[in-house]
Amino acid sequence: MDTAAASSPNAVLRPGIAERLWGASRIEFSLRGYHGARVQGIARRAGCNVALLYRHWSSKKALYLDVLRSVYQGIAREVVALMEQGRGAPAVVGAYLDANMRDPVGAQILIREFLDGGPFLSQLVAAEPTLVEPVRRAARAIASTDGASEVLRPGLDATLAVLSIGGLAALIASAHEASRPFFDEPIPTEAWRRHLYDLLLYGVLACPAQVGGPLPP
Amino acid sequence: MDTAAASSPNAVLRPGIAERLWGASRIEFSLRGYHGARVQGIARRAGCNVALLYRHWSSKKALYLDVLRSVYQGIAREVVALMEQGRGAPAVVGAYLDANMRDPVGAQILIREFLDGGPFLSQLVAAEPTLVEPVRRAARAIASTDGASEVLRPGLDATLAVLSIGGLAALIASAHEASRPFFDEPIPTEAWRRHLYDLLLYGVLACPAQVGGPLPP
Numbered sequence: 001m002d003t004a005a006a007s008s009p010n011a012v013l014r015p016g017i018a019e020r021l022w023g024a025s026r027i028e029f030s031l032r033g034y035h036g037a038r039v040q041g042i043a044r045r046a047g048c049n050v051a052l053l054y055r056h057w058s059s060k061k062a063l064y065l066d067v068l069r070s071v072y073q074g075i076a077r078e079v080v081a082l083m084e085q086g087r088g089a090p091a092v093v094g095a096y097l098d099a100n101m102r103d104p105v106g107a108q109i110l111i112r113e114f115l116d117g118g119p120f121l122s123q124l125v126a127a128e129p130t131l132v133e134p135v136r137r138a139a140r141a142i143a144s145t146d147g148a149s150e151v152l153r154p155g156l157d158a159t160l161a162v163l164s165i166g167g168l169a170a171l172i173a174s175a176h177e178a179s180r181p182f183f184d185e186p187i188p189t190e191a192w193r194r195h196l197y198d199l200l201l202y203g204v205l206a207c208p209a210q211v212g213g214p215l216p217p
Numbered sequence: 218m219d220t221a222a223a224s225s226p227n228a229v230l231r232p233g234i235a236e237r238l239w240g241a242s243r244i245e246f247s248l249r250g251y252h253g254a255r256v257q258g259i260a261r262r263a264g265c266n267v268a269l270l271y272r273h274w275s276s277k278k279a280l281y282l283d284v285l286r287s288v289y290q291g292i293a294r295e296v297v298a299l300m301e302q303g304r305g306a307p308a309v310v311g312a313y314l315d316a317n318m319r320d321p322v323g324a325q326i327l328i329r330e331f332l333d334g335g336p337f338l339s340q341l342v343a344a345e346p347t348l349v350e351p352v353r354r355a356a357r358a359i360a361s362t363d364g365a366s367e368v369l370r371p372g373l374d375a376t377l378a379v380l381s382i383g384g385l386a387a388l389i390a391s392a393h394e395a396s397r398p399f400f401d402e403p404i405p406t407e408a409w410r411r412h413l414y415d416l417l418l419y420g421v422l423a424c425p426a427q428v429g430g431p432l433p434p
Contacts, residue, residue, distance in 0.1 A: 036253030178335030
């Protein structure tokens, strides 16, 4: 990756050390959050020493900001791509559920950031205001009646709706196994997805449109 | 089994310090989760030394289990009490929102436990199976049509619905400030509550009943 890494014989013999550090960072931050994560823990997970990590990132904070930005952008891009395959609220709800369920590690990093009050996400947005654009697009899409048979429930705030949908999708994607004590049998991820899709879609649509026909799959 | 009495803040320790240790534990676990919390951090927040804490709890795990059980029971009791003031889905949704919003610190402890996969909640439930009873009661109440004009949406699983309602309520109660970058002005807690009440209630009710009249406040 760079000349510094090449000076370490071990690194040369192990291609992809940067990738392993990256993956290890995602796991550590998802399990522990920013405050609980330890640089030593990340290096151990990646099977390298801390000095090697510090050649790529100057501090835990710098590494976390990179990981958080990548997770946020990755899920947001996936949401936008999936959303554009359909229209209106059904497309937005399905996109948030699938984007988060495809990256449960990333979803958990986001939820832990939200629980901390979102300080680093705020910092990223302040430096790069276009980061909020995917949420704005989802809010416009969910409110769009263009060619769709579904109509948004009157009085619903589209941005609050999008953040609720995204929050619940990320929470269940990363934490649905915690529901185990309340059921005799484990609930498959697909059953959670169907349940949330219906719950959220009925939650945002006006009734007459729903009564008019079956919901899209 | 009632360990709560023995572990209640004023059971053994001199009044004042006991409450401070208990409150400090709640804060530390809510901000850091089980893995990130440190006994030294709790003692520092309480303004006492670690030895005093260890006089009452043998380990961080013992303390966490007491705090988690107390939070879970406290919110569950509040949910049941609020739920019994009304009927059907409106009462259940309102009860979960209010119980979590009245104890955002407790709500955050629960969410962090869920993100960890719920290992300690599972342990508590295994030792004391009646802990799941409030969720069962809420599931029966939400599905109840007894005297209520609202009818649950056909096909909805009442337990999945209750866990989704509880999860979103706890998440927003403890993390809604993280939505700040997406709005020009802060969203008051009461506006979040109204939004979630409508979203979740429309999400679980069948349409014809909703069309028939205005939703309860």
